[in-house]
Amino acid sequence: MDALFSQLFAGLSLGSVLLLAALGLALTFGQMGVINMAHGEFMMAGAYTAFVLQAFIPDAGISLLVALPVGFVVGGLLGLLLEVTLISRMYRRPLDTLLVTFGVALVLQQLARDVFGAPNVDVRAPAWLSGAVPFLGMNLPKTRLFILGLAIACVVVLALVLKLTPLGRRIRATVQNRDLAETSGVSTRATDRLTFFVGSGVAGVAGVALTLLGSIGPTLGTNYIVDAFLVVVVGGIGQLKGAVIAAFSLGIVQAAFEYSTTASLAKVLLFVVIVAFLQVRPQGLVSVRTRSLA
Amino acid sequence: MSAGTTDVARPASTSTTWWRRPAMRVWVGVAVAAVVLFGLAPALLSDFRLNLLAKFLCLAMVAVGIGLAWGRGGMLVLGQGVFFGIGGYLMAMHMKLSDAGPGGVPDFLLLYGDGVVPGWWEPLRSPVVTILAILVLPAGIAALLGLAVFRRRVRGAYFAILSQALAAAFAILLVGQQKVTGGTNGLNGFRSFFGYDLADPVNKRMLYFIAAGVLIAMVVVVRLLMHSRYGELLVAVRDQENRVRFLGYDPANVKVVAYAIAACFAGIGGALFAPVVGIISPADVGVIPSIGFLVGVAIGGRATLLGPVLGAVAVSWAETGLSEQFPSFWTYFQGAMFILVVAFLPQGFASLGGLWRRRRRTPGDVPGDLGDPPAPTAAPVGSGTAPDDDAQHAADAARTAGRHT
Numbered sequence: 268m269d270a271l272f273s274q275l276f277a278g279l280s281l282g283s284v285l286l287l288a289a290l291g292l293a294l295t296f297g298q299m300g301v302i303n304m305a306h307g308e309f310m311m312a313g314a315y316t317a318f319v320l321q322a323f324i325p326d327a328g329i330s331l332l333v334a335l336p337v338g339f340v341v342g343g344l345l346g347l348l349l350e351v352t353l354i355s356r357m358y359r360r361p362l363d364t365l366l367v368t369f370g371v372a373l374v375l376q377q378l379a380r381d382v383f384g385a386p387n388v389d390v391r392a393p394a395w396l397s398g399a400v401p402f403l404g405m406n407l408p409k410t411r412l413f414i415l416g417l418a419i420a421c422v423v424v425l426a427l428v429l430k431l432t433p434l435g436r437r438i439r440a441t442v443q444n445r446d447l448a449e450t451s452g453v454s455t456r457a458t459d460r461l462t463f464f465v466g467s468g469v470a471g472v473a474g475v476a477l478t479l480l481g482s483i484g485p486t487l488g489t490n491y492i493v494d495a496f497l498v499v500v501v502g503g504i505g506q507l508k509g510a511v512i513a514a515f516s517l518g519i520v521q522a523a524f525e526y527s528t529t530a531s532l533a534k535v536l537l538f539v540v541i542v543a544f545l546q547v548r549p550q551g552l553v554s555v556r557t558r559s560l561a
Numbered sequence: 562m563s564a565g566t567t568d569v570a571r572p573a574s575t576s577t578t579w580w581r582r583p584a585m586r587v588w589v590g591v592a593v594a595a596v597v598l599f600g601l602a603p604a605l606l607s608d609f610r611l612n613l614l615a616k617f618l619c620l621a622m623v624a625v626g627i628g629l630a631w632g633r634g635g636m637l638v639l640g641q642g643v644f645f646g647i648g649g650y651l652m653a654m655h656m657k658l659s660d661a662g663p664g665g666v667p668d669f670l671l672l673y674g675d676g677v678v679p680g681w682w683e684p685l686r687s688p689v690v691t692i693l694a695i696l697v698l699p700a701g702i703a704a705l706l707g708l709a710v711f712r713r714r715v716r717g718a719y720f721a722i723l724s725q726a727l728a729a730a731f732a733i734l735l736v737g738q739q740k741v742t743g744g745t746n747g748l749n750g751f752r753s754f755f756g757y758d759l760a761d762p763v764n765k766r767m768l769y770f771i772a773a774g775v776l777i778a779m780v781v782v783v784r785l786l787m788h789s790r791y792g793e794l795l796v797a798v799r800d801q802e803n804r805v806r807f808l809g810y811d812p813a814n815v816k817v818v819a820y821a822i823a824a825c826f827a828g829i830g831g832a833l834f835a836p837v838v839g840i841i842s843p844a845d846v847g848v849i850p851s852i853g854f855l856v857g858v859a860i861g862g863r864a865t866l867l868g869p870v871l872g873a874v875a876v877s878w879a880e881t882g883l884s885e886q887f888p889s890f891w892t893y894f895q896g897a898m899f900i901l902v903v904a905f906l907p908q909g910f911a912s913l914g915g916l917w918r919r920r921r922r923t924p925g926d927v928p929g930d931l932g933d934p935p936a937p938t939a940a941p942v943g944s945g946t947a948p949d950d951d952a953q954h955a956a957d958a959a960r961t962a963g964r965h966t
Contacts, residue, residue: 302718353904361718362637363903366859369852370899377892493729493848496722531737534730542709542723549713 273405274526275519280411282518283418284480286511287473288491289498290421291466293510295346296499298442298462301354302365306495307488308375309345309467313338313474314483315383317390328393334475335417342471343464345375350463355456372488379485390478410479417476421469426507428465438462439506501541503551512552517541587784590867591777598773608762615769615837617877618776622830624858624873625779626823631855632863633787634819635799637721640728641827641854644699646735646846648828649835651698653748654682655691656836660752669748674740682741688755699828700821707817714813716802725848732847747842754836772833776870779826784866786822795819856895860902862911872909 292306317334324330349371357363396413399406429435437458440448449455477487498517502509520540524533545551602614623641630636657667658678663686666678684690706727710720735742742748757764786792797805798812805812835841844850854873861872876898884891902909 296718300718302721353900356904360907362721363907365637365639365718365721366852366855366903367900370896370903373892373896373899377889377896381889489848493722493726497726500719500722529737531734534733538726538730541726542706545715545719545723546709546713549715549719 269404270526272403274522276405276407276411277525278519278522279515280415280518281522282515283411283415284473284477284491285494285498285518286418286514287414287421287469287476288495289502289510289514290418290425290507291342291346291469291473292495293499293502293504293507294425294438294466294469295463297504297506298438299354299358299459300361300504301358302361302368302496303346303349303354303467304365304369304492305345305349305371305375305488306368306467306470307490307492308372308379309342309470309488310474310477310491311375311379311483311485311488312345313342313471314390314478314487315379315474316341316471317475317478318383318388318483321390326393327391328395331393331396331475331479334478335472338471338475339468340471342474343468346463346467346470347460349467350460354463355459372492376485376488383485385485387482387484389482392479396479414476414479417472421472422507422511425465425469429506434458434461442506497537497541499551501544501551503548503554506553509551509553587866591781591784594780594867595777598777599770602773603766603769608765611769612765612837613881614874615765615772616834617874618769618772619830619834619837620854620857620877621870621873622772622776622779622833623827623854624861624869625776625783626826626830627854627858628863628866628869629783629786629795629826630819630823631858632865632869633792633799634795634816636716636816636820637855638724638820638823639721639848639855640724640726640731640851641823642728642846642848642851643731644703644824644827645831645834645854646731646841646843647699647702648695648831649841649845650735650742650748650831651685651691651695651828652832653751653835653841655685655688656751656754657748658682658686659688659756668750669743669746670741673744679741695828695832696825700825703824704817704821707820708813711813711816711820725851728846728851729848732843735843735846743842745843747840747844748835749840749842751836751839759836759839768833768837772837775829775833779829780866780870787866791815791818853895856899858909860898860909862909864908865911868909868911871911 288307288310291309292303295301295303295306313334316338317331320334320337321327321330324333349368353367353371354364357367392410396409399408400412401407427435429438437448437453438461440451440453441455441458441462445455448458473491474483474487477483477491494517498510498513501517502511502513517537521533521537524536528536598618603611606614623645627638627641630638657669658665661667666676670676670678685694706723710716710723715723735747736745739745751759753759754764754768757767759765787795794805794810794815798815802812805815831841831845834845857873857876858869859872860876861870862868880891880895883894906912
């Protein structure tokens with residue numbers, strides 16, 4: 268029983284990391300059909316933001332709290348820059364955006380390597396996040412709980428923004444029918460830019476959160492990008508619901524496989540499960556209904 | 562502007578010299594390539610350089626397959642490293658086993674493993690089984706995945722992401738199963754290739770000639786394939802999958818065949834890469850090298866026959882030359898090439914000639930879209946379909962580019 272619960276927590280914890288990584292991706296992919304390979308590098312930018320801030324703010328707790336909004340802005344601005352310069356040129360060519368953003372990812376990675384050095388660096392965790400919380404006979408690490416809470420908070424805030432604000436209305440309208448939204452007076456260009464800012468900003472926040480789990484390096488983004496994409500594929504190009512369910516399911520499934528086999532075999536098995544799942548639901552868990560044949 | 566009209570206005574066969582005819586161009590190209598690869602290169606290059614060229618040719622084999630699947634079939638294959646790796650590892654395992662002698666145990670198994678040869682390794686002692694496995698296994702895995710994915714009409718970005726996830730999982734598996742795969746170090750230190758001593762420069766030269774011959778054969782196969790009914794179907798599936806379906810064909814089968822052939826080519830490339838370079842490791846097969854294969858194809862011209870080959874060789878050549886002196890500069894350069902070529906010259910450098918020719922023939926007639934011609938990609942994800950005219954136009958453009966190569 269204990270083993271089951273601790274595996275469940277490991278899965279939830281893994282799922283929350285996946286969710287943070289995939290949340291922004293689901294937003295931009297869902298709205299624009301754009302595949303942003305540089306999303307992982309935006310996470311890396313967020314992580315290095317936390318690292319840099321710590322050099323100026325000696326208190327680890329305060330620097331973490333400052334890093335979250337600053338990481339959001341850093342990631343968001345990078346995303347905005349990418350959208351305005353490159354992605355806006357290639358809306359009808361989603362596969363090409365993948366290659367272009369991969370080029371951007373390579374450049375950003377090398378930039379990080381040149382600025383911060385190739386070796387990994389560490390960000391000190393605040394004192395109030397050290398240790399663990401006893402729960403039902405288990406010890407749950409506080410950092411993991413913090414990330415789980417952060418992921419839930421991000422989802423709630425995003426859901427509220429999408430549901431209640433004018434921006435959210437415009438985003439939903441653009442996702443459901445871009446042309447009709449444009450006809451109805453929504454500036455889809457402006458909406459795209461804002462969506463990309465928000466989506467990339469969430470990546471920055473995710474990067475800050477990742478500094479709590481281990482050291483960070485130039486390849487941080489590469490480690491998460493494939494998993495984040497899988498979450499989006501399984502979740503479907505819907506709204507946040509698909510990403511949330513997919514992230515936690517994949518996290519739990521992978522934790523279960525890791526428990527019964529090895530970590531490396533678990534990845535392969537997870538892949539097989541996803542391909543099998545797509546046999547049942549090729550469009551993912553949640554998808555926007557459409558009558559188009561394509 | 563479209564290829565159709567220019568061809569009607571100018572019946573190619575009567576007014577042009579024989580070697581300019583579309584059908585002859587490729588054969589002339591192949592003949593030139595044969596003279597260069599078999600005559601000039603061995604005569605002019607040192608043994609070291611020739612071995613380097615052999616490595617580039619192995620990478621170009623992967624590019625030929627990507628050109629078929631991506632350029633002609635519209636399937637963005639992000640995980641060719643998997644098939645490259647399967648071919649490479651199969652060959653490497655055979656070479657390790659034959660180095661160890663009959664019944665012997667390869668050195669790294671003693672180092673990391675249990676000191677016994679795993680059961681599924683045993684068949685690879687036979688050269689025939691190894692070669693068959695290299696030909697069949699990558700194609701079989703690709704066919705299985707392709708059937709699962711394409712039958713359910715998963716396509717576009719979803720397929721690209723899945724193929725990439727496969728590469729990630731494969732690389733992680735290789736590192737994780739260190740006992741049988743050598744882990745991060747991979748397999749290296751081969752002494753012989755089917756009984757021929759690899760330390761002997763003459764045998765290294767032989768490897769080069771094998772690579773050159775195989776590459777030329779692959780280009781000829783793709784050329785023949787593209788001018789068959791199957792080739793027409795493949796391009797049709799890329800541009801208007803539903804029309805093909807309504808005509809009574811199954812687009813899934815068409816795609817699976819192209820994906821399997823591309824995987825087979827990548828496997829052969831990997832199988833020759835291992836003895837030529839002397840090492841195969843997870844670093845050659847992961848996500849980054851898998852996407853790296855695409856650079857040369859994109860730069861050379863994805864929808865053309867020789868574009869991917871020339872692009873792959875040129876990019877690897879530049880990488881070897883530049884990355885030793887300026888490692889960080891090379892990554893920036895690679896990234897910049899990706900951005901600039903895909904964003905502003907989606908048909909690659911192979912399309913430059915055609916664009917220039919058309920511009921010269923009809924000055925003022927060409928719309929100023931040189932920087933942004935429609936790309937022969939699959940239909941956009943989600944609800945937005947490209948207008949038919951666009952797709953048609955893209956097909957024409959791609960075909961023109963192919964013919965002019």
